[in-house]
Amino acid sequence: MPFETTTKAFIQWLAEHNVSVSPKVEIADLRAQNQGRGLVATQDIKDDEVLFTIPRSAMLNVDNSSLVTDHPELRPKLFALNQWESLIITLLYEIQVKKQDSPWHQYFCMLPILDSDNYTFNQLMFWSEKDLKHLEPSLILDRIGKDISEAMYAKLFPTVVVQDLGLALLQLVTLEDYHRVASIIMSYSFDVDRPDFDSEEESEDEEDEDEEEDEENNKKPKNDNSKDASSKKAKQVKKNHDAQDDDASYDDAHLLNDGYFKSMIPLADTLNANTNLHNASLMYTEDNLVMKSIKPIRKGDQVYNIYSDHPNSEILRRYGYIEPNGSKYDFGEIPLGIIRDFFVQQSGLSVDSVQEIFSILNKVVEIEQEESEMVEIVLDSYDCFTTSEVILELIFLIQILTIISSIHRINSMELLAYEPKFQLVSRVFKKTYQLIESKRLTKVFLANFEQIIAQRLAQYPEVASEPFEEYGENIGQKSQDETRRIYAQVVLKSEVQSLKNCLKVEKTFQNGDFANYKFIDDGKFIRNIIKKRFSDDSTSEDEVTSKKARAT
């Protein structure tokens, strides 16, 4: 069916399902920009205007599906699955079994899964090895999640679907069909609170948060991948909230405990997203879902939702597009390996010794956690944001290793037995904690911090240092290979720009969480640690080291 005809049939479907749409917006063909369909303002819109209202009955989820209507006996088994599994089966049943008889058929005709005129699947899951090479050295390559997705397919088909649910008609669902449906859920679904959910199950904290949210007398359903830490439901699902995290087993009875349904919401999911141009949000009341403007929108402008605070790399992984001028939430990442190798080079410690220091730090944190809310500081990688902010864990680790390196140059750490080594690392940890608490860091820390970021930057190809450029209105006419190459370049530019912004240390250490930090001489701080430590210790190794320390 031609693109326009499909859109018109969908608009008709919306009217038949009591979706009321403001005359100030219309569905537009944005394929030239590689944006498929989107919503555009046909008149000026004020802040807080209702753009459309969707009754809950028009949503599709496991509770409100043909599968449960046709097979009410399957309800308990479907509800015992997790959100992802149940919605995948629900959608496959509508699309592959009910086909034209599905009440949502006209809606599915709009989705890429049935509308071959709409854009191709560009989520990283569908990229070839050759396409993915363009993304090196981005760490997003470690998070594509294809293996986890395939494990879910292997679990559902055929065991759960055929043996447990008796849906023989879904026996022939291929891995490709499954990936497409899973990608549609990833890019289009929302998590919508169940009005019938027993709030007694919620914790007091969650209720407090709810009260704050309720003040506005409406709530915001989270687009599938939300990680809004302040919202009630984001706490009930795991961080990032995608299939990679949602690996609960069949027996976990997830869905019933969640208090929300992962749902497809026709029309609400026609909105594209932009972190910088976000101008509309979906709210809900008991009976309806309501899309409202959150700022004035000019005639001709696109109406944009936001899919959460993701950097370009994650937007590409989950949704298959990028923001050409960078996401508001971009960050670059420093892998732990770079930090380890930097200190190996700088201090002469062996790789094994630095690894041992990491494992001691993990133990020290574990012990501290018994008393306080200490977080782990040895992570796989560290985020450096486009806002010039970095995570505290990065600062903490580099400062600790800076001090340990200096101590090692005075007295070889390699000579110490495990126990005194543990004591030393533990003491440096505590002293560094106090140093940071008093808003101080050392001068050598700063130099090391800059060099570590510089080493990460050196791993990127030159093109990633070039400024963002408009790739033009005609991106939709480029070949798939070319489009993906351009998208990968934009991701690398986002990361490089973020890392470079974190080199603007006057911003990094004078703003936000790290405002007004002072950089002190390392010598005095180190002397303080060594003096105290060696006067406290009595083991023979320590005495040797202590004498050496005093001699220097």
Ligand SMILES: C[S@@+](CC[C@H](N)C(=O)[O-])C[C@H]1O[C@@H](n2cnc3c(N)ncnc32)[C@H](O)[C@@H]1O
């Ligand atoms: C919820 S749908 C939005 C409607 C979609 N454009 C359509 O035609 O069906 C999400 C998908 O839209 C596309 N999309 C959303 N925002 C975009 C943007 N700012 N630029 C390009 N594509 C975008 C991506 O392909 C994404 O996976």
